Amino acid sequence: xxxxxxxxxxxxxxxxxxxxxxxxxxxxxxxxxxxxxxxxxxxxxxxxxxxxxxxxxxxxxxxxxxxxxxxxxxxxxxxxxxxxxxxxxxxxxxxxxxxxxxxxxxxxxxxxxxxxxxxxxxxxxxxxxxxxxxxxxxxxxxxxxxxxxxxxxxxxxxxxxxxxxxxxxxxxxxxxxxxxxxxxxxxxxxxxxxxxxxxxxxxxxxxxxxxxxxxxxxxxxxxxxxxxxxxxxxxxxxxxxxxxxxxxxxxxxxxxxxxxxxxx
Amino acid sequence: xxxxxxxxxxxxxxxxxxxxxxxxxxxxxxxxxxxxxxxxxxxxxxxxxxxxxxxxxxxxxxxxxxxxxxxxxxxxxxxxxxxxxxxxxxxxxxxxxxxxxxxxxxxxxxxxxxxxxxxxxxxxxxxxxxxxxxxxxxxxxxxxxxxxxxxxxxxxxxxxxxxxxxxxxxxxxxxxxxxxxxxxxxxxxxxxxxxxxxxxxxxxxxxxxxxxxxxxxxxxxxxxxxxxxxxxxxxxxxxxxxxxxxxxxxxxxx
Numbered sequence: 402x403x404x405x406x407x408x409x410x411x412x413x414x415x416x417x418x419x420x421x422x423x424x425x426x427x428x429x430x431x432x433x434x435x436x437x438x439x440x441x442x443x444x445x446x447x448x449x450x451x452x453x454x455x456x457x458x459x460x461x462x463x464x465x466x467x468x469x470x471x472x473x474x475x476x477x478x479x480x481x482x483x484x485x486x487x488x489x490x491x492x493x494x495x496x497x498x499x500x501x502x503x504x505x506x507x508x509x510x511x512x513x514x515x516x517x518x519x520x521x522x523x524x525x526x527x528x529x530x531x532x533x534x535x536x537x538x539x540x541x542x543x544x545x546x547x548x549x550x551x552x553x554x555x556x557x558x559x560x561x562x563x564x565x566x567x568x569x570x571x572x573x574x575x576x577x578x579x580x581x582x583x584x585x586x587x588x589x590x591x592x593x594x595x596x597x598x599x600x601x602x603x604x605x606x607x608x609x610x611x612x613x614x615x616x617x618x619x620x621x622x623x624x625x626x627x628x629x630x631x632x633x634x635x636x637x638x639x640x641x642x643x644x645x646x647x648x649x650x651x652x653x654x655x656x657x658x659x660x661x662x663x664x665x
Numbered sequence: 666x667x668x669x670x671x672x673x674x675x676x677x678x679x680x681x682x683x684x685x686x687x688x689x690x691x692x693x694x695x696x697x698x699x700x701x702x703x704x705x706x707x708x709x710x711x712x713x714x715x716x717x718x719x720x721x722x723x724x725x726x727x728x729x730x731x732x733x734x735x736x737x738x739x740x741x742x743x744x745x746x747x748x749x750x751x752x753x754x755x756x757x758x759x760x761x762x763x764x765x766x767x768x769x770x771x772x773x774x775x776x777x778x779x780x781x782x783x784x785x786x787x788x789x790x791x792x793x794x795x796x797x798x799x800x801x802x803x804x805x806x807x808x809x810x811x812x813x814x815x816x817x818x819x820x821x822x823x824x825x826x827x828x829x830x831x832x833x834x835x836x837x838x839x840x841x842x843x844x845x846x847x848x849x850x851x852x853x854x855x856x857x858x859x860x861x862x863x864x865x866x867x868x869x870x871x872x873x874x875x876x877x878x879x880x881x882x883x884x885x886x887x888x889x890x891x892x893x894x895x896x897x898x899x900x901x902x903x904x905x906x907x908x909x910x911x912x913x914x915x916x917x918x919x
Contacts, residue, residue: 465823466823467819467822467823484825485822485823485824485825486825487825489823490823490824491819491820491823493816493819493820495816497814497816497817497819497820499817499835499838499839500915501838501839501841501913501915502838502915510824511824513834514821514824514825514826514830514834515825542915544915562824
């Protein structure tokens, strides 16, 4: 029986992330991004959507502090981003789990790097392992888990460090359709509880509209912000109802119409 | 149904594999393929005899000396160099050529040179072991350290890990599978090195036994000597695998 998703409280949001004139040129001459200006609201889920190669993952990594842009700057609450920080956590597309460590050690890893004592960090890890639905698998190794379970470990690890901003790089790309839908629903429930700002990279239009409050459309390489679309989807409905909601379907069509022009 | 359960007993298949091999050996020896090729049974009898009359004990007491010294030196210097080369580009450029050449060079051709410089004693034999084992250990260790998956490095940076944490908690544990592979290959090569040394420099230990039995045409004994060194090498590698599963619990089958 599908759980009704909690309604997101619509209050005017503080713009927690400001992207100002970002350009990224890789060694070898590839211009991934050019002149990207963007503001991301706190406590909401924003997704980056666009054709392959448009620079969405590059932009995400620049905000995370994992890449240094060739031009421009990113500010978080007014402070310039100079590298990774405790206010941001990243969920990787290929999970990036340590194969030699158990689930609980992987989830507690962010805390271990900070020097948190073993008992304390394992207790926190257990809580988030349960929250992502992996209770009982604390002592398993990643190779004993399915792809979907490994991704949940990655998510639990990012939640465990209690960062304000969660960045997810195509987190559901490596799982099958049924698991993917379930994850989208679970993610919304989880985030309503955790109240974080989430930036999500995806190449699925349906996923972007279903999950996010606003969709940032990027143009093909060199990527720049084509358009920002508010999804205005009523999240008090059940997941199945949302997927039939007129607003949802209209947004998907709207976005598809824009992306189609890139194919020509 | 019972047959299927029986079929799943792996030890049974392993035993069958040995039985087939020894059976074929026995038949080949009885044909005979050659006057100097003894049947399995004669070899087995010679093997048991020499185990209990102290021949093997005496021989290996000498052989293991350069073997163990050489392997310990190779492991310590090898893993150390491999890690340093994997982490610092300058060291890589300086050293990798040396080890690749050493790895590619036919050791049997280098040994006369070693004998000329270092004489015919223990030193030369240790050097023979090291020349065989060291390049394998270094090159595997270096590869393991340098080719850490980039997303693991990115992950540790995203959680603000320091470079030292990156090395200690990600790069080195990640390299451990290749380090152990290098050790296994190195130990195997060390065995080759010590036997070559004992055959080419001066006969001591098991090399001496092989040479002697060949000279007096005791072919069953000679084959028993060869089998004993093969068996020792196999047992050592099995012990290494066991040690690896203790250090790397994720490799244990559950």
